[in-house]
Amino acid sequence: MRLLLVEDDAMIGEALRTGLRRDGFVVDWVRDGDAADQVLRTEPFDLVLLDLGLPRKDGLQLLKSLRARNEMLPVLIITARDAVSDRVQGLDAGADDYLVKPFDLDELAARIRALLRRKSGRTVPEVEHLGVTLDPAAHRVTKDGREVTLSPKEFALLHLLMERPGNILSRTQIEERLYGWGEEVESNAVEVHIHGLRRKLGSDFIVNVRGVGYRVRPA
């Protein structure tokens, strides 16, 4: 899952990026409102972590212009503004959740997972398809009750594919959501991960739609 972190404070931004990456998220980080506005128009993200006190363009303004474009992207506000009126304003401007600084990294990760789950229309945290169960919080995958060990990228790819079973994802779409800026992408990286997943979950679990992309086998 690829997150956009909009935070002007270097230390907080870096700690968030490091911590969330360890939780398996792909995190891209911009430090001001203008830059955030720009990348949100051009690149696909699954969720935005938005600080409000931003240089160049205020967080609320950014959020409003995002919602004005009819963008459904989940937005989680992370800010030091703790007044009730601030929270109300933030949520009314279109935020999906509001977290006041200082907060715990685990709580933030849990709230991100909850938002992502809601976005995919599920009510239970685990994703299940044809005997394969994926627990985003625990990073656990089981097949017919037996645990399967996946690499972080394999896990992220499987999560993407199982999020909407039957939905076909192109190689570029997968690459964009699997890798953040500055991450080295081998030309056959996606194929390598697909191969790994097929080996561990059965060769027919993921099917290739020639010339289009990949999807999990329909039930």
Next chain:
Amino acid sequence: MNSVRARLLAWLLGGVLFVGAVGGWFVYRNALVEADLFFDYHLRQTALLLSDQPVEYLSPEIPQTNADYDFVVQVWTLDGVRVYLSRPHAVLPAITTLGFSTATTSEGRWRMFGVQAPTKVIQVAQPMRVRERQAVELALRTLTPFVLLMPMLVIFIWFAVGHALEPVRRLTSLVQSRKVTALDPLPAENLPGEVQPLVGALNDLLGRLGAALERERGFLADAAHELRTPLTALYLQMGTLARATNEAERADAMEKLSEGVQRAIRLVEQLLSLARQEPRADMVRKRLRFDDLAREVVAEMVPLADARKIDLGISASQPAYVLGDPDALRTLIRNLVDNAVRYTPVGGTVDVAVQDADAPGTSHGAILRVIDTGPGIPPDERKRVFDRFYRPPGTTPPGSGLGMAIVKTIADAHGATVVLDSDPTTHGLAVTVSFPLS
């Protein structure tokens, strides 16, 4: 005796008593003059009456018109033998002068009137104390009502003063019953003109107190808010430390955590520094060699500059004097140099110069200049950097946002001006602090 009521009472009663006493004295004097005229007339009438009568008819006790008059009659023959004395008074003068006279005897002063008849000399005498007694009685009769009315006057004054002071009493209870937080002005209407200036001064003080309190409250809120950012960073850094899976990640997280702690410490130190520089009455004022202070601070900052590979030095220095607090001035220079060193890219230059403009014809005292080769501050940001917690956007590394506020506070306390400008040669920031003539 510090109560207005007691004072008024003492003064008013004293005044009434004094006026009464003076009035009584005048009454007494007038009564004395009246009594003199009255009794002299009687003396003369009695003497003239007796002169028409033969001595033989004089009874031993002559009927007296008024016993209180205490007349004494003596009759002599022409050759000086006393033939009649109405009452023995040993001390009466044996010889008389004709007409009115006054004599002093062992019984006091006497008023006498002598008249010569064809065969005898008649003298009528009266002790002066009779007249004095009359005058005193008259004076006392006049004063008695005053004295009797004194207690009523006391009561009246007591209540009158109480009534006049009622607004003051109301004001007092109003102030007493106030909550510490109530700083709205006291009502000035319905107050006597004498109390109005006091209330005005109090209200002025309350206003200034309120403004100061508001500033403090704002500062506290701002400070707490600002502390959140480094604390959030610390909290998150702890989270990443907990997530570290190997030694390298753990070491990296520890390093970040340590940077976060240092940043929090620095913010707290700057907050303390600002709190210490808030205007106060007991500021030290010494005549100081400002160039020496600048040299001291630059020497102290060299290690930081070295770490950032910045060439820090004094480009010009003249003996210059400033009247002020050495610790505060060191803090001012330190903050300026610290800012310059932090925001100048690695390999840059920071120049500190002290000039003495105390020469004739100039309006400034010492001048401090700190010039760097950093990115400078855009003109429209220059005013705002003096605001507490303001950081120009995109500033890296993030500072406390307090450095320039501290500089400004210290400069203000010393009557100095701070001007930010772009240096024409380096295009970096040039900060000029001009002190007044010392």
